Structures are given as structure tokens and as C-alpha cells.
Amino acid sequence: MNIRPARQCDLEEFRVSVNVKLASLWASFMFFYIYVDYFHLYMPGSIREIIDGRVFLFDINQGFVLASLVSVAVPALMIFLSVALPSRASRWSNLSVATLYIPYTLFNLAGEAWVHMVLGAVVEVALLLLVVRYAWTWPRIETSSEGGPTLQPR
Numbered sequence: 001m002n003i004r005p006a007r008q009c010d011l012e013e014f015r016v017s018v019n020v021k022l023a024s025l026w027a028s029f030m031f032f033y034i035y036v037d038y039f040h041l042y043m044p045g046s047i048r049e050i051i052d053g054r055v056f057l058f059d060i061n062q063g064f065v066l067a068s069l070v071s072v073a074v075p076a077l078m079i080f081l082s083v084a085l086p087s088r089a090s091r092w093s094n095l096s097v098a099t100l101y102i103p104y105t106l107f108n109l110a111g112e113a114w115v116h117m118v119l120g121a122v123v124e125v126a127l128l129l130l131v132v133r134y135a136w137t138w139p140r141i142e143t144s145s146e147g148g149p150t151l152q153p154r
Helices: 018-040 046-051 062-084 087-107 115-136
Strands: 140-143 149-152
Touching (some): 018 062, 018 087, 018 115, 062 087, 087 115
Antiparallel strands (some): 140 149
């Protein structure tokens, strides 16, 4: 038996489930999503546009505010749904929502895009691509020839 003694510098490793990885990615996405919009308020003229009732090309009305809330609520709910849904439903919801949010995130660069907005979009898209990757490669449990379950990466 080849047992290597633990050294003082070894760190404990543990396996994190795909569900937790996905929830963590959505939480990170939400921080960037919210803060990019928040820092947008520091751009000259942004608050004046809001006071005048416009954001980019859109009039601020109940429909706009509702759409804005939905666009934030969906990824916020994905944090919870990633761990609460059964694996198959979580996998497909993560694949679907992340795939839809990639072009939506890039659309937010339309108009005057400052460096913080570009950096935020790059990080957001990278996080969404990781969501897609983890959901797509979600390990499967298959039955071995002996009848017991074996973990198989996708």
C-alpha cells in the first residue's frame, strides 16, 4: 500500500457538486450585473436622462421597470433554482437561461460603452459560458455491468 504522509502545506480538497458551482456562478454574475448598472450612474448625463424619463432609447414607464425587474429576477432566481431543482431540470434551465443571457449581456454594450461596461460584459459572458460548460458536462450516473452505479462525466 502506497500511503503518502500528509505534509504541513497540504490543503484539504473536497468535491463541490455541480449545483453549488452553478449557484456560485449565478451569484457572481449577479454582482457584476448589478454593479455595472450601478457604476453607469456615475457616467455624465446618466442621472439627467433618468430624471427626463429615458434610459438609452427607452422611455421609463411601468413596462420598462417591469422588464428591468424581470431581467434581474431571472438570474437571481437561478441561484436558488440551481440547487433546488432536480438535476435534469437544473441542467436544462441553466443551459437555457445562460444561453439567452449571453446575447442580452452583449446588447447592453449598445450605445456609449465605457471600459467598465466592456470589462463587466466580458466577465459576465465568461461566467455564463462557465454555466453552460458545467451544465453541459454535468456528470451522469450510469449502471455498471455489476449492477452498481458509477459516476460518468458527460
